[in-house]
Ligand SMILES: Nc1nc2c(c(=O)[nH]1)N[C@H]1C(S)=C(S)[C@@H](COP(=O)(O)O)O[C@H]1N2
């Protein structure tokens with residue numbers, strides 16, 4: 001059912017607002033190009049890489065070692081690396097038992113594996129991609145969500161990205177704190193060692209480099225949502241794709 005979005009060249013911003021999305025080069029092994037940090041230079045390279053920059057401002061199609069159709073995104077120019085020794089995930093906010101998990105502790109919990117299509121709102125799609133991890137609902141139950149809570153906010157150790165879900169969305173069985181993708185431990189470029197995986201929504205909901213889960217009263221729009229994306233990002237039913245009266 002998502003075929004019409006495959007490589008359709010949809011602009012990144014559904015409402016046509018130009019956004020200078022900065023693409024992470026450092027972790028992609030492009031440091032040798034010598035454009036690690038200077039923002040203007042980086043933007044220049046980005047448009048160069050993107051070719052038709054008005055059509056696909058963030059697409060690095062064909063120029064990155066993108067396994068199986070993925071494009072690698074980061075809104076920061078560098079992201080620290082975390083491993084089994086240094087990684088921590090905290091759960092706090094409106095909960096009875098705030099907690100901090102190590103990677104080993106997350107790995108020791110029951111794991112759920114799902115195989116679905118990954119769908120970015122810009123139009124690229126990766127079919128049948130396995131993700132594996134701990135159901136977010138399990139971590140929320142363990143933390144003991146308090147009366148009056150209505151939402152969950154996610155923060156990332158890149159220091160910039162954020163996301164959010166309503167509590168009902170967060171409790172869905174197809175929302176994971178993912179440790180593995182494509183049957184491998186999540187690599188750094190894909191948001192490892194731990195990222196969020198929200199299977200029924202566009203991939204921008206799946207925050208990479210997940211470090212914090214905070215239970216809150218209300219939804220606070222995430223990074224891209226403050227820049228025009230829908231907070232409720234159901235695939236095929238949001239971001240301007242669900243309001244065409246002729247279809
Ligand atoms: N921390 C963080 N998470 C993020 C992003 C980001 O820039 N930073 N980009 C989002 C978007 S728009 C997409 S399409 C996917 C890309 O995931 P990938 O790099 O593993 O392909 O990550 C999402 N999660």
Ligand SMILES: [Mo]
Pocket residue numbers: 073120121122203204
């Ligand atoms: Mo995306």
